[in-house]
Amino acid sequence: GESVGLHLPTLSVQEGDNSIINCAYSNSASDYFIWYKQESGKGPQFIIDIRSNMDKRQGQRVTVLLNKTVKHLSLQIAATQPGDSAVYFCAENMFSGGYNKLIFGAGTRLAVHP
């Protein structure tokens, strides 16, 4: 079936440490993935995306890794800051029948401690 799930529901880190959030997906035909950050009371905010023809993509303080062999994604946040505290979702973009939809997992809560 269609599912995108996360390995860890909650991740606690110290300010300044690096954070790694993991995600598994089930549809081997998926070719586009997006990470979103959702702060309390707000909608999901785009962080970074990656296409299936890539295995790594870097942004500002964030890196996404894609392992198609084991259908696994990870989001790495360097030098984690208190403002990074939020729920993080990976989403699988599925295009079928002339439209696309995002399949989200349950999310991982990142708590950054000073």
Add this chain to the structure above:
Amino acid sequence: DAGVTQSPTHLIKTRGQQVTLRCSPISGHKSVSWYQQVLGQGPQFIFQYYEKEERGRGNFPDRFSARQFPNYSSELNVNALLLGDSALYLCASSPSVIGENIQYFGAGTRLSVL
């Protein structure tokens, strides 16, 4: 530039009532998608509209309907409200429905059904 805007921010209804939620996409975006996010879960796809036509529908009952206007804004309607309809309703816009389009989300409408 303004992002995706949704109204109202919060809404309280009773069982059996009907509700209309509104969304204005990012300027230049022609596609609007609606998602339902139950507390503690990831968003679930409801509809996608493009150029005023419904392009896709998720696994939601016929009580849920939507439409898109010539200016690309959209409304989501839910009839005969149930307690289980209580959720955050998110609207997302993207330039198109073809290919790898990032969907940008609004802050959502928090619906409480009593």
